[in-house]
Amino acid sequence: MKTMLRALRLSAALLASAAGFATIAHAAEPLRVGASFIASGLDPAKGSNGWALASHGIGENLFSVDKDGVLVPELADRADRIDTLTWRVTLKPGRAFSDGTPVSAEAVGAALTHTMANNKAALATGGILRFEAEDPLTIKVTTERPVPLIQALFAEWPLIVYGLKADGSAVFSGPYAVNAFKPDAEIELVANPHFDGAEKRSPVTYRKFADAQALTLALEAGELDLAFGLPAESIARLKNDPELTVKSFPVGYQYLAYLNTRQPALADARVRRAIDLAIDRAQLATAIHGGLPATGAYAPYFPFAGKAARPTDATAAAALLDDAGWTAGADGARQKDGAPLRLTVLAYPQRPDLVAMLPVVKAQLAPLGIAVETKIVENANDVAASGDYDVFLWAQHTAPSGDPAFFLNSTFRTGAGLNFTGYSSLDFDQILDGFANESDPAKRAEIAARAQEKLFEDAPVSFLLSPVWHVGLSKALAGYEPWGSDYHVLRAEIGEAN
Amino acid sequence: MLPARITLRTVASLLAISLVAFAVISAMPSDPVAIAIRAWNLPPDGATVAGLRAQWGLDRPFLERYGAWLSRFVRGDWGISFRTGEPVLQEFQQRLPLTLTIALSGLALAPLFAIPLGFFAALHPRGLVDRATRTLAVFVQAVPSIWLGLILLYVLGVQMRWIRPFTRDWTGLVLPIGLIALHSLAVLTRVYRRDLLEIAREPFFRTALAKGLGRGAALWRHGHAHALYAMVSTFRAEASWAVGSTAALEVLFGLPGIGQFLVESIAARDYPVLQAYVMVVALWLLVLNAGVALCLAWLGPRRA
């Protein structure tokens, strides 16, 4: 009786799961990929889907950033400037979307117009763009604001290219096409028949793992061919596994600390510089098992990144604090006019490295006499925007489109959309204005260097680390080379062992 | 008469809960329009803000808003998720079956084993079964099921490869269902045993023994219904616990159920999803409650 009931129970479970997980038989064994993130939907104009769709190898942009951090053509061939607000973009011939329709000037124009109308992030750099198809492979683009390097604009993730169908759905041109999609959970991908090399491309099952431990275990249990974003603590153990290969790579995300210039204690630049000098970045790197001390705002592999690691000098920091009027009492605690120097340092759990760094930062500021209270918030964007913090540990990709201007403009310009620190400096804004008319990448790098110098001086932000991420690979994908942070997890060439 | 009364109570409770939940969620400090604009990357101009406010009726009085939401809800329009932009009802329809499978299977397995184990524990106090079940009860209360899950994952899944916990068939569900069942089993066993022993202390039990009934038979004949009654009462609390545990296990095993969805929705302040989740779980627990009440009513007159 018991056994029969139990059997019934199991069969019910089986049926339920079969109904829920109906899979379609594949000709080839699908490659299994796991990561901590996945697209929330297939509408490229909604939210940050554009970024996720490009990351999954489903969609492409007109221009893109390659593994060396250089802006290169992708769907477009070239872009020529006609005048301040007008450009001519020439598309590559012979490209088609996954349903066979050609990537034509008209299709691209219609899609990008749709995105512009529905997604605010697309408007950040050039305002509203207008598209006019001159012939099937040429588009005339009119920008609302002058844009010196439109290739960088088109490499931004909201401007993913797609074909807008009559029913409102979208088709894409990337190496993989969507076969089945469970939002927020799993995608089944097959090779896009209209993308070069489709015969050699195996189908891929891409799964989201919210828990890093589970991701590691799935890899170890032989259930994943590619595990993207492994926690640093497990790397040592995984490296000993003969079935697996672990590769680490530097990413464009930078770990930094926003210093809220609006808070009374931090309004004085000397206090902020003291904090910047007090932080021992090498120690932070040890604490999170990897990464290099930051050289400035950009990851070291970008051509415009700084060369010298940010300095650490506890004595100079103490001197700065004394200068600013914060004197150390007998117990070491700093005081000014009777008020102790107490700061709240925040981090968010979506980046576990930041959470790991919190206690280390606290311990590093303690000898300076600064009392630190730590707090974790999950709605980081809300809190940062409201300005309700002293120091905020943050992870940011500072050059997603291969150009240094975007981050500086959107985060540190007076009144900018992502200016969480309240930093406002006319000198700085003037340096940034130099970007508007400069198209030569070498000269833009120079402007970026000057801007960073100013940031080091005024210290509204402290650049902490250039982190390193890890991927785990089974024998089937041992040839996978990770690059492009998490913007290009799947692409045309993923090193399949064929 | 009883089923009708229970149904009425269920509906009334559901309405009350929906009102309270709506009130709490409306009172939350973050502005849903601001969240939606940021989450969906909409242009933050006056037209969009006004449009969203009108669509959600944010400027109308509380009761009117509640009424509007309620009427939409019962018609199946559960709103659009801030995070994914998809209709909430659809998300639930896709994810609920998996969660229910895990929770119900676990909860159903537990009493199956709890009754025999509890019986033996009561029959031989301080015997092996008694001490084992007591240890188990303390164990499941002290050790979080996630920790146990991690260890089992490693031992069974990685080292011994007995199960494949991340595959998309029923073997992937064995561990989560087992963990849920284990916890409920431990609790229900002890409750069943405790009530059996209570009966064993009653005078009429000694009378039964004196009349020549074996201890086991006497325990079963006089104690079982009573202990079952107690066990069924505890079932309500276990069901409530199972809701939370299933969510944690879904996150751990990467199962696309409603629990995992909820956790991410809370982080994103996804109010439509929160509201719907409260309603769905409340409904489920209320239905379970009603079932338990009916069960108890049927058992009631049979108690010793």
Place this chain on the structure above:
Amino acid sequence: MKRVRVLPALAVLALMLVGAIWQPHDPDAIDLALRFAPPSFGHSLGTDQLGRDVLARLMVGGWRTAVVLGCVAAIGMVGGSVFGIAAAMLGGWRAALILRTAEMFIVVPTLVMALTATALFGLNPVTAGAALGLAGIGPYTLFAHALARRLLGEPFVQAARALGVGGPGLVLRHLVPNMTPVLFAHIGANAGLATTAYAALAFLGLGADPSRPDWGAMLFEYRAFIFDHPLLMVWPGLAIAVVAATLNAAFDAD
């Protein structure tokens, strides 16, 4: 006869309170040169991934865990008992209202309540304890009500009433003393549960603050090292188990 083994439980609680005032090392002091050190003379339980002394963190964590338990007990048990006794004494429609409200509390998922509260107010022992306590108030109310009703029917209570003992006197002198042992048994059984529920909240990604440890948060923090340095997770787990077991034994009758 019920045996109440109070001594171990008291000792455990005392230790938890001592931990708030004194620890062998500064629980926040990091020492990256001495990470994952095994138990030694200087560090009785070893050090964790940042070189912090595990014993010191455990002691500070004990106090915070006690706060969680205290909040849950205070709100859940005391609140529940008050409502339950009130319902039993008042009777009639007032009792029905209290009981229906209690049932409603049972039905609202603990998880959502706790997650929402902690999302709004941050995850710390007090908010989590309050949220978990509120979630537990329902069952306690019903339980206390059933107990109180049964007691009210007892002959000695009827006698007291006949003698003219009024409401509050009745409650304090007759009901409460007779209910306490059973209620405490319930609490004892749930002590470990509250701590692990808190650990589950931390696990669900609410981000327990690593520089303000409590046992549940330590479980969450150290689970990344479960396979390479399993001892780290054992200590807080053991601590929770010991507290749960002693409280259980102290108040559980058989």
